Amino acid sequence: MNGAEISWLAQYPLRLPADYQMEIIRRRVRERGSALDQREGLGLKFYAIREATQHGSTVNEYAPFYFWRQAQAMADFHWRGGGFQGIIKDFGRPAVHSWLPATISGFEHFPECSADHPLYLTLRSSELSAEQELGSQVAQLVELTENRHTATEALGSALGVNTERWQSLQLALYHDVPEPETGDILYTVLHVSAPL
Secondary structure (H helix, E strand, O other): OOHHHOOEEEEOOEEEOOOOOOHHHHHHHHHHHHHHOOOOOEEEEEEEEEOOOOOOOOOEEEOOEEEEOOHHHHHHHHHOOOOHHHHHHHHOOOOOEEEEEEEEEEOOOOOOOOOOOOEEEEEEEEEOOOOOOHHHHHHHHHHHHHHHHHHOOEEEEEEEEEOOOOEEEEEEEEOOOOOOOOOOEEEEEEEEEOOO
């Protein structure tokens, strides 16, 4: 996937109660996951979860992650009846975090992905220093992200910058459970919608 094809990275993590039955989310993804497989303006959607006691997680969370190609498509999804109303109805209206993409590499091919054959996603956030020139910080992070992709078994990687909080987000997708590095949040991906 060419990073120039993507305009925004976005995620809305939904923290769930400690005793929440995560099978409810797994069933939701099985029944509704394919709805965005051909969605106009969407590059990728990862149906990601964290489950307490699994892979070192202490929380239950449903946290879909999106690569949007077009602002119009993102708007249609969120407030023009294009799918987000289901999230609002079932979980309330969450904050949607977004990042401008700085680099995206890989993501051309995916192995089978389902609850029985999941993929794994790592996210790592870091503050951008006010003391250092932004361009050089982002350039260093781009190099780190691309090196991490080529040095590991990652299927793809991306770096985004949030200009409201001045934070970067590194993302990597794996076929098998990776050895998490310091600061990584590890998600299990139950389905990938990849219209691009």
